[in-house]
Amino acid sequence: MKKIAYFDAAVETPEEIIIAADMIPVRLFGNPTIGIDRANEHVPPTHCVWARNILEQAIKGLDHDIKGVITTHGCDCTNREFDIWLECIKLPFLFFLNAPLKRNETALKFFIKDIKELIFQLEEQFQIKIVSDKIMEAIRKMNQIRNLLRDISDYRAKMILEGSEFHALVKRVQQIDKSEALEILKTKLEVLKNKKSHLDNKLKKILLTGSVIDDTEFIRFLESLGLHIIIDDICIGTKYFWNNIDENGDPIKAIAKYHLSKPIYSTKFPSYERFKILKYFTEKYKVDGVINIAQKFCEPVLYDHPYFSKKFKELEIPYLFVEMEYNRESYKQLTTRFEAFREII
Ligand code: SF4
Secondary structure (H helix, E strand, O other): OOEEEEEOOOOOOOHHHHHHOOOEEEEOOOOOOOOOOOHHHOOOOOOOHHHHHHHHHHHHOOOOOEEEEEEEOOOHHHHHHHHHHHHHOOOOEEEEEOOOOOOOHHHHHHHHHHHHHHHHHHHHHHOOOOOHHHHHHHHHHHHHHHHHHHHHHHHHHOOOOOHHHHHHHHHHHOOOOHHHHHHHHHHHHHHHHOOOOOOOOOOEEEEEEEOOOOOHHHHHHHHHOOEEEEEEOOOOOHHHOOOOOOOOOOHHHHHHHHHHHOOOOOOOOOHHHHHHHHHHHHHHOOOOEEEEEEEOOOHHHHHHHHHHHHHHHHHOOOEEEEEEOOOHHHHHHOHHHHHHHHHHO
16 A cells, blocks of 8 residues: 655644545654754754654655655744755655644644645545545544544553553554554453553653654663653644544545644644643643653753743743753763652652
């Protein structure tokens, strides 16, 4: 089956449209174990390390089944990188989806138009028809996936499921055929229902937020230091499944509405609204502390930090901000900071 990849910092790519086109949506992730050299020929040294890593992989060649890439409006790095992809990535289909910065009625109309443009371009390129019934079918399937992920996520709070295992699961769901994902999630939920709480109660319960954190090894690293991710607001986490898409009415409008109403990312306006969901999570999950991770040069998350620092201080919730390099060696160098944080909470 053909695949369409998406390069997206805020998970606002409508996977349902790709599924309705009988293709598999595949989210692109970084690989912290590779060196970067080719991408450096195209981007300045202050360009986000995560976005640079994906550009490197694309230049070297993506999976052969990937017939196109959708870059969805995220931050300035992803937006400008699309120009570079147009120049140096040889794929039959490259599309920039302009997911709006704002979340009002005008933005909704704008997004609906651009999703329709995406449908038109896919139909033209691949000589297919993407009909409403199939989009609605894909919405129902994705909603089932979201329901299952929400249920499974709760087992982190019940101290039954490691945050790293959950992270790896969400990541996998974003990369495989969704029918297969559905079966994996159903099986996982059944297994979890029969498991008892076994994680050490002395683990510190953490709300994780920040940039795209896509290396499961990083979550394992935090766990090795006694920090359990009980909840998150990241895109390989709750941002991917917190709400559902309305299954009544016009499917394209429903998709656009869904993306404009889910937990906001730092790249969107007003980004400070992000604090509302973080506050809600801290209360609902009674977290011991909040960890905010910025990938090196991730400006949107860097700008959020002073505001978050002030607000969490007001709430007397321990808060740690860390800017890190996108490679595993750098995790070890941060051990002392995470250990010190664990000690004070
Ligand atoms: S990690 Fe930050 S700078 Fe990098 S692509 Fe995501 S939002 Fe943009």
